[in-house]
Amino acid sequence: MTSDPPATSDTPACPDRLPAAARGGPLSHALSRVARLHRIAAGKLLRSTGLYPGQEFLMMHLWDADAVRQSELIKSMDLDPSTVTKMLQRLDHAGYVRRSADPQDRRAVLVAATADSCTLRSEVEGAWTELEEHTLAGLDDTERAELARLLAKVEANLCTEAANCPDRPSAHPASVHPAGRGGGGQGDQ
């Protein structure tokens, strides 16, 4: 323990090279915080349905159609395949979803919502509209539209770099440091 200075604060461990003004994007911060709060709120609302945030999204895709190819699901939700696989395993086990092999293409999997899951539908949709309402309370239509517009713009910006966006070319060579931390740092414990 450092024998130490009783104290907290001050005595910064490292000198700051950048001017304080340049430090940290307040907007990025805000975005992260809002997103987190939003997720928590969603979780709370979804709780009574037995779904976890993220799953309702998947279910919504399923409720619209009868059976969906998993690859289709992955594409339309734009998630990692492994994420979807695991999610589906859980939902399957919970009885909300059924998977079956596609006779047309034997490596593909067809996914469908079960009848059981239907009882959730209205609840989930209600939760979402409530969430939306709660999120945007106090914003008039103009503000909502503006927020949507700005968010869309930001999304487009971020998409250009992200690997997988609808309609983004990006053979983008740069910026991808190939390696980085392979076996490095905090691997185990």
Added chain:
Amino acid sequence: MTSDPPATSDTPACPDRLPAAARGGPLSHALSRVARLHRIAAGKLLRSTGLYPGQEFLMMHLWDADAVRQSELIKSMDLDPSTVTKMLQRLDHAGYVRRSADPQDRRAVLVAATADSCTLRSEVEGAWTELEEHTLAGLDDTERAELARLLAKVEANLCTEAANCPDRPSAHPASVHPAGRGGGGQGDQ
């Protein structure tokens, strides 16, 4: 896409009780998507530093002071204690952070950034400003301000319900179904 149906699509598994217009908040959707992309972008930029998204946040808190009580950290980042504990274990093991018992209060833990971590500081801060720039590319000052304003408003909205917000009393009785899914669905697998 969408055209295919040999068997897919149509025949919705459950009838939709809500009018399509009411369904799903487009803004909530957008927010989630943007947040996710933002996180991915952050991850990419942070990658070369060996940090994972979320950790840089913690480190920034540490770089500003010499030693911080863990509880202080938890409060100021507004995260779950267990989250911070695990994060710190990893960062400790990676050598970026050092924990020591607080002599004043033997149940408390003091956390400090190591000298090693200092080499990351400028890199991390650079990454953040780059991220900010990338995120907001194409938005003029007015738009940025507006976005910040709207985000703040949304944050305030979401805070009222979330348990833990700075300066929020919120003994908010309503809407919090106390229990929910205890033994429910997808527990095991």
Added chain:
DNA sequence: GGTCGATAATTGGCCGACCAAGGTAAAGTC
């Protein structure tokens, strides 16, 4: 003094999400 409630951390379990490999089946090529 001793008891009881609040506080500080930790552990364990769970989920979403990622990446990196791997295995299998379908297209495309020769």
Added chain:
DNA sequence: GACTTTACCTTGGTCGGCCAATTATCGACC
């Protein structure tokens, strides 16, 4: 036909993040 891509999913690992339950310690109260 056989061979080589490519697409589709799984598994295994890691992280951030949450909740629930536990263990120490501190404080306050009696």
